[in-house]
Amino acid sequence: MDNHKGPARFDRSEPAGDTGQEVSVWRFAPLGDYRPPSPPVSSAASRTWASLTRLFGGSGDKAQSPAVDRDQLIVLAPEQLKRLSPSPDWAAAAQVLDHALGDWWRQDDPEQPVRFLVGPPYSGQAEMVRHWGAAHGAAVVTEPSGEQILAADADWLDHWPEAAPLWVLPHLEWCFLRHADGLSLVRQLLDRAQSGCLGRGLIGCDSWAWAFLEHVWPVRRPDAFSVQAVDGARLARLLATLATPRAGERIRFRNARSGDDLLAAPFAEEDPVRSEIAQLAAHCRGIAGLAASLWRRRLCAAPEGGEAADAATAGDNPTEVVYVAENIPEVRPAAHCGEEDVLLLHALLLHNGLAEPLLADLLPLPASRTAAGLRRLQQAGLAERHDGRWQVAAPAYVPVRDLLASRDYLCDAF
Structure with a gap:
């Protein structure tokens, strides 16, 4: 029996890749199969490409x-x-995502009541989840507030859209805080979701939060998959078709x-x-x-x-x-960052961005030092504010990731 009420707007009459050049850029794979491309062997950057x-x-x-x-x-x-x-067409990516999910969402009693789509920063997994949900008439679950997370307010879970046969949660990374009081709610969410108590749903999650949550909720997840890395050929196709x-x-x-x-x-x-x-x-x-x-x-x-x-x-x-052009100043986090700044950058990545007041609650720093640190990172081109959240700036992402890895901070697997 098909419990889905809303009309699906994706056309499955042709296999993914034949529906347009940009569609053929996207791939999805089991979570452990993410493979970043290697530089060309003949490249002067084959050993390192920081510049x-x-x-x-x-x-x-x-x-x-x-x-x-x-x-x-x-x-x-x-x-x-x-x-x-322009920005990539995440709706085209969601069309390929629909093929990857198949008819899972239609099944009466699927083996996996929820699926997880995990991707690194700037990979668009949240937008893909939203587009996929819109195409299937799914209810969109808004993440809890910081106050609800710290209070472990179960009302957020109790008001889950039970009447909807299908739901999407684009930002799992915004459902917890790395704080002694900030993990109870996400543990309850994952327990209820994977037990089937919340019905059928697709959850998006940033890869850095996922790496942290694997320690918080160490349960094997065959229901998780990822946006696959693009190589040079598919990137050329994407940039040209945009x-x-x-x-x-x-x-x-x-x-x-x-x-x-x-x-x-x-x-x-x-x-x-x-x-x-x-x-x-x-x-x-x-x-x-x-x-x-x-x-x-x-x-x-x-x-x-x-x-x-x-x-x-x-x-x-x-x-x-x-x-x-080549005239954009390089971002060199090691030249600008003290240990407090590194703590700030790591917190921003683990949560895929944070509002300034919450940062002060999560770090062992006075609020004034947190504010000053954010301004330093902004001036150095390492962080920027977007929709009320501070996040690692796109040009700084790879150098910042390299810096954190060199100092043995928890990093994502992407």
Whole structure:
């Protein structure tokens, strides 16, 4: 018997990968099968790739057009960036997620009443869960407040949407706090969810919180899977298909220093994958949203009437040339961070962002020192505030992760 009431909006008439170029970017795999891509063997960054400047510093090959002096590069307007490099289409990813889940959500008595989708920061797992839930008419469960978590307020669980045959909880990482009083509620949630008491549901969780919760609730979870890492080929496809060319034109993304073409849109299967794109995928540990964010921050244009702009418009085929710059300052957390700052960064990652008042409750620091630490991290480009929560900034994520791992902090498995 199918207890689902809402109409599913995903089209399963064709297998995933045939429904569009961006759809074919996404993969899902059992939790332990996440494999970050390796840099190209021939790359100068094969041993370490901590420098984005090195990545876009040029390959040494013969340039295809004049390079642009970094001082002449023009910052693109927000509307241009939105056209050239918007955020990934998480709805397309959710369509592939639907194929991965199959008919689990329709079964009367499934072996696994809940499923978990785990992903590292900037991988979009929460957005995928939301889109999947919207397509199936699922109730969206809002995470408890910090006060409810610290008070172990069971009213949050008692008001679970029992009338809904299907529910989604996008942010499990926001349902606990690393505090003596902040774990009872999430333990109750996991116990009820996995026992089937809460009905059928899909739960999203950040990978750092998952690593911590494996110690809080050490129960084997065959019901968990992850967003698989993208390699250079799939990242090239994603970046190209995100871009929207102007009518009748083609977009070429060009290395601002060397003049080499890195990527073209519309995407063509026969186009070779440049080593810079493969290196970007490897640096970002295969996290598609992170790679797209770092790519977007480097897009710029040459001044009109300049030599590079003239070369870009020459030829029979109308082409819009977008330059990929190297002039973004590198983020070096080791140069800025004392032990208090490292504690702050680790807390932000374990909870996928925290409001400032809660940080003061979780850390062995006075509130004034916590506030000062956040400002230092912000000035250093290591943290930023988004929707009321402080989080590790995208350009800083990989260097911060490396720093925490070098100091033996608990890290995720991604």
